[in-house]
Amino acid sequence: MPTYGNILLRQDENGAFTTARRAPLGFTDGRNEAWLRDLLADNPDLLPIEEVDPSFAPLLPLCTELQTEAGPVDAAFISPTGRLTLVECKLWRNPEARRKVIAQILDYARAVSQWSYADLQRQVATATKREGNVPFEVARELQPDLDEAAFVDATARSLREGRFLLLIAGDGIREGITGMAELITRNAALGLSFGLVEVALYQFGERGLVVQPRVVARTETIERTFVNVREGGTSRLHEVVDDAGSEVEAVSVTEDRAWWEPITRINFDDPEQEAPSYRPRNHVRVSLPYPGVWLTAFRSMGEGVCGVFFTGAKSEARQVLDRLNEEREQILAELPEGADNRRSSGQPGFAIYAQFSDFASDDECREWLAQQLNQFVNALRPRLKAMGH
Incomplete structure (x- = not known):
């Protein structure tokens, strides 16, 4: 966990400095959770x-006190691409508050994930006392040429x-941070991104207040993978994102699961290999x-594209790829013809x-995918098993 030194203010040209006094939230000048909420809503660049x-x-900034079935979200933000960020503000005064806050913000996310765009528009209008398509109007203030239909569709997806970013903002996030970070990481499978942000305040006497946000924990972003799609003598990079940030097709989860179901029952040559598991939407994982x-x-x-690729959490995947690439030519000889690409970083x-x-x-498409998975397992599993011992 990062630590920080004192903040100094230079008083005059002679080089004299004044040391700032730490000003904890909740003790002075009415700086409570509501104060922090309004500060972040009015100054989103602080996050x-x-x-x-x-x-x-x-x-x-979309609104504060966004009402959901699970309770009110302290502050809600949106991006021009229709992605929502939900922020919960907490003062870290007792262990119970620390334990409950993650469950609380997860409940908010689950409630909002049941909404249609019309539900979001209605709840934001209620919170802001504004009429019309408020989320779109907020986004259009930044991008005047933003297309309303495209924005609504992206937000609905x-x-x-x-696909939300959940931020927990508070003061003095220190004790118990390891356990909180582990709980956050375990919930990353929900398709959510998390972050813990400490908002540190420093008082320079009568000269003013300094606000210093610090990221103290976050979920690790899964590295994006690109495949080079060649068509008619031209090529283009197609992004394939596993779990985090994937483009969702206009098909229901039920229909998508049914499409992948035969692949989840395939038998691999390797008798120890578990069957693929379905991951909403548009892919399975082995x-x-x-x-x-x-x-x-x-x-x-x-994109009209399907395929198979090796990936993982960013740090682990990079480490393993470095070792696998030492045998690259031999591995490629065991993989299906054409099984070669460069990732977004340029790394093979x-x-x-x-x-x-x-x-x-x-x-026929499913049969092809199953064959590719089987060959990838045959080539990579023994090597990875050896690495793990």
Whole structure:
């Protein structure tokens, strides 16, 4: 966990400094949770969004006290791409408050994920006492040429998928931070991004107040993977994102699960390999015998592309790829032809893709995906198992 020194203010040209006095929230000048909520809502740039998850930036204040079935969200923000950030403000005065706050903000997220865009528009209008399409109007203030239909569709997808950034902001977030961070990381599978932000206050006597936000914990962003799709002599990068930030197709979870169900029942050559598990939406995951890495089979209806790639949590995947790339030529010889790509970082990875138009039917596409998964398992699983011992 990061630590910080004192803040100094230079008083005059002679080099004299004044040391700021730490001004805890909740003790003086009415600086309570409501004060912190309004401070962040009025000054969204205080929240270090780029350090937590830049895909939710920039933060545009939507409203405070957004009413949900689980209770009121302290502050809600939206981005021009329709992504919601929910902020809960807490003073860290007792262990019970620390334990409850994560469950509380998760309940808010689950409640909001049940909303349609019309529900969001209605609740924001109620909170702000404004009429009309308030979320869109807020976003259009930053981007005057923003298309309303596209914004509404993007926001509706984010709501449907529960793709939210949840921030817990407070003062003196120190004791118990390890346990809170672990709880946050375990809940990352919900498709949510989390961050803990300490808002430190320093008083310079009569000269004013300094506000210093600090990110003290966050979920680790899963590295994005790109495959190079070649068509008609041209090429383009197609992004494949596992779990965090994936583009959602216009198909229900039920329909999507039914499409992938035959693949979740395939038998691998390796008798120890577990079957693939469905991950809403548009992909399945195959566990591997090394922590933090896995195989993903995906399909993107919008791009007309499907494929298989090796990925994982950012730090683990990079470490494992460094070791696997020492045997790169041998591994590629064991993988299906064409199983070669470079990730967004330029680092060589292992992936293969195909166009939907290459297949005569969905069954043929699924059979191809199953074959690729089997070969990837055969090539990578023994090596990863050896790494884990």
